[in-house]
Amino acid sequence: MQRMVWSCDRTTAATLLPPSVSQFIIIPFLFPVSTCQSTTTTNEETETMCTSVQPIEWTTDLKDQKFDGVILVTPNHDDLPSKLECLKAPLQDYNSVDSGLGEEVVVLKVPGLPGNRLVFSTTGPVNRDYDDVRRFSDAAVNAVKRALKAGMQRPLLVCPQHKDYKNSTLVAALGALHALYMPLEVREVNIKSSNYKVCVLGLWVAHESQGQRLVDLASALESGRLACRDIGGSDPERMAAPRVAEYVVELFKNSPVQAEVISDVKLLEKEYPCLAAVNRCANSVPRHQARVIKLQYCGEGPIQKTLMLVGKGITYDTGGADIKAGGFMAGMHRDKCGAAAVAGFFQILAKLKPKNLKVVGSMAMVRNSVGSDCYVADELVVSRAGRRVRVGNTDAEGRMVMVDLLCEMKEKAVQETCPQLFTIATLTGHAIRAMGPNYSIIMDNGPAHRAGNAARWQKAGEVLGDLFEVSSIRREDYEFHKGKSEYEDILQCNNLPSSATPRGHQTPAAFLIMASGLHKHGVDSEAPLPYSHIDIAGSSGPFPGVPTGAPIVAMATNYFLSELSAL
Ligand SMILES: [Zn+2]
Numbered sequence: 001m002q003r004m005v006w007s008c009d010r011t012t013a014a015t016l017l018p019p020s021v022s023q024f025i026i027i028p029f030l031f032p033v034s035t036c037q038s039t040t041t042t043n044e045e046t047e048t049m050c051t052s053v054q055p056i057e058w059t060t061d062l063k064d065q066k067f068d069g070v071i072l073v074t075p076n077h078d079d080l081p082s083k084l085e086c087l088k089a090p091l092q093d094y095n096s097v098d099s100g101l102g103e104e105v106v107v108l109k110v111p112g113l114p115g116n117r118l119v120f121s122t123t124g125p126v127n128r129d130y131d132d133v134r135r136f137s138d139a140a141v142n143a144v145k146r147a148l149k150a151g152m153q154r155p156l157l158v159c160p161q162h163k164d165y166k167n168s169t170l171v172a173a174l175g176a177l178h179a180l181y182m183p184l185e186v187r188e189v190n191i192k193s194s195n196y197k198v199c200v201l202g203l204w205v206a207h208e209s210q211g212q213r214l215v216d217l218a219s220a221l222e223s224g225r226l227a228c229r230d231i232g233g234s235d236p237e238r239m240a241a242p243r244v245a246e247y248v249v250e251l252f253k254n255s256p257v258q259a260e261v262i263s264d265v266k267l268l269e270k271e272y273p274c275l276a277a278v279n280r281c282a283n284s285v286p287r288h289q290a291r292v293i294k295l296q297y298c299g300e301g302p303i304q305k306t307l308m309l310v311g312k313g314i315t316y317d318t319g320g321a322d323i324k325a326g327g328f329m330a331g332m333h334r335d336k337c338g339a340a341a342v343a344g345f346f347q348i349l350a351k352l353k354p355k356n357l358k359v360v361g362s363m364a365m366v367r368n369s370v371g372s373d374c375y376v377a378d379e380l381v382v383s384r385a386g387r388r389v390r391v392g393n394t395d396a397e398g399r400m401v402m403v404d405l406l407c408e409m410k411e412k413a414v415q416e417t418c419p420q421l422f423t424i425a426t427l428t429g430h431a432i433r434a435m436g437p438n439y440s441i442i443m444d445n446g447p448a449h450r451a452g453n454a455a456r457w458q459k460a461g462e463v464l465g466d467l468f469e470v471s472s473i474r475r476e477d478y479e480f481h482k483g484k485s486e487y488e489d490i491l492q493c494n495n496l497p498s499s500a501t502p503r504g505h506q507t508p509a510a511f512l513i514m515a516s517g518l519h520k521h522g523v524d525s526e527a528p529l530p531y532s533h534i535d536i537a538g539s540s541g542p543f544p545g546v547p548t549g550a551p552i553v554a555m556a557t558n559y560f561l562s563e564l565s566a567l
Pocket of ligand 1: 251319397398458
């Protein structure tokens with residue numbers, strides 16, 4: 001096994017020194033040559049996959065020669081803060097011969113800057129009704145792609161804080177990091193000389209006091225998104241359920257997150273019968289067998305809130321017996337992005353270690369295969385909550401694998417302090433049909449709605465550009481899933497794709513509430529439990545393409561980075 005020697009701990013090393021020291025000493029030592037080939041060593045005992053984030057350093061010096069190019073991301077080159085004054089003249093000069101400056105990413109030769117070059121990527125206007133902070137991350141993504149083409153290996157990203165978007169620098173950094181993500185499969189085949197696309201990403205800050213916190217936050221959030229992308233984005237064999245379990249156990253080794261894996265099929269059948277029904281076919285292939293991965297984080301100090309997360313981890317969705325015919329199956333390895341988000345959120349917890357917060361998570365890793373032992377429509381399955389569920393469509397497997405884990409969370413919740421339950425899933429095509437491909441959808445049960453939960457998530461999502469639409473669970477959604485005959489209590493699904501079903505993304509939330517027994521914990525009960533369902537079918541990212549990591553940045557903002565939203 002090969003392990004990157006210098007690469008994984010660099011940021012950590014820098015954090016051990018005071019900022020003023022780390023800026024000046026660490027980098028010249030680490031970058032004595034212009035190429036940044038990493039040193040590798042052989043060690044059978046060490047990790048098989050490097051899950052550390054792209055190295056990041058901060059500086060207040062625009063002309064810091066440890067970098068080899070400057071990337072400027074800003075709405076307007078005419079309106080730069082005084083510390084960036086020296087960038088104005090070359091951009092104005094360039095503007096005199098190219099009116100595309102305000103629209104295209106351009107590369108300029110600017111003597112005196114690191115590498116004598118400047119990549120300029122405008123955000124465009126950011127103050128119209130429909131603008132939001134994503135303008136900064138989008139511009140940073142484009143800028144980094146151009147910088148890579150230009151051959152930069154140590155780009156310095158300069159995105160001065162905008163008066164209306166106080167997190168613009170962090171948002172641009174997250175955009176840059178998204179563009180710098182290298183897929184797990186590419187890292188593992190060792191075709192590149194390094195696990196990173198660049199040696200280091202520089203972040204310019206106006207004041208020394210901002211530097212380290214910016215690097216810490218960007219690294220921690222990216223670290224979670226990296227885990228999320230690795231699990232969610234990798235192919236159905238690389239991230240088959242047993243291998244997801246292996247990755248997650250490795251990821252949280254020596255961290256404050258505890259991981260437990262359930263693989264015994266008898267136990268799965270007993271504890272999670274609806275999940276086991278979906279697993280029945282895949283179970284005959286050992287490398288495809290289901291895993292339930294349980295995670296727990298308990299922050300320091302008295303616990304004030306407990307988040308209980310269930311993530312859908314369908315490692316591949318053939319549709320089952322209701323097979324996805326006609327070319328609709330490609331891309332279905334991404335059906336595990338809900339569970340991937342749960343793991344990614346725990347990774348952020350492991351890095352930032354928020355106090356007074358407890359989080360428990362369950363990842364439902366199951367392959368929805370098709371074959372002689374697959375579950376079929378018409379079967380009656382008794383859920384963990386004792387509800388007789390009539391299968392209507394085997395392609396509605398996501399709700400099946402989550403419902404008993406949600407029921408288990410409900411059982412545990414009574415012991416917890418201020419619990420909030422969530423399901424996170426790439427659940428329905430209807431979510432994309434209803435809201436488009438870029439937005440997570442959140443919907444509350446009665447107690448969560450009374451507490452204003454979905455609205456709070458939506459607001460938190462705006463802070464760093466991990467955006468939400470709010471939907472409501474209505475009486476029609478409950479009615480839809482009521483048993484249609486005396487044989488069954490609940491109908492799992494109708495026989496149409498969700499995208500062709502009215503309220504196709506809302507009804508599954510009602511199913512999850514009814515079949516898990518959460519309907520007994522509504523506003524009319526003695527023990528109300530707030531529960532929200534999050535559909536990330538749209539926001540999880542494009543295929544082909546790279547998963548986004550939604551909605552973990554919004555989650556972190558909402559529950560322990562309130563400093564970012566405070567004015
Ligand atoms: Zn499906």
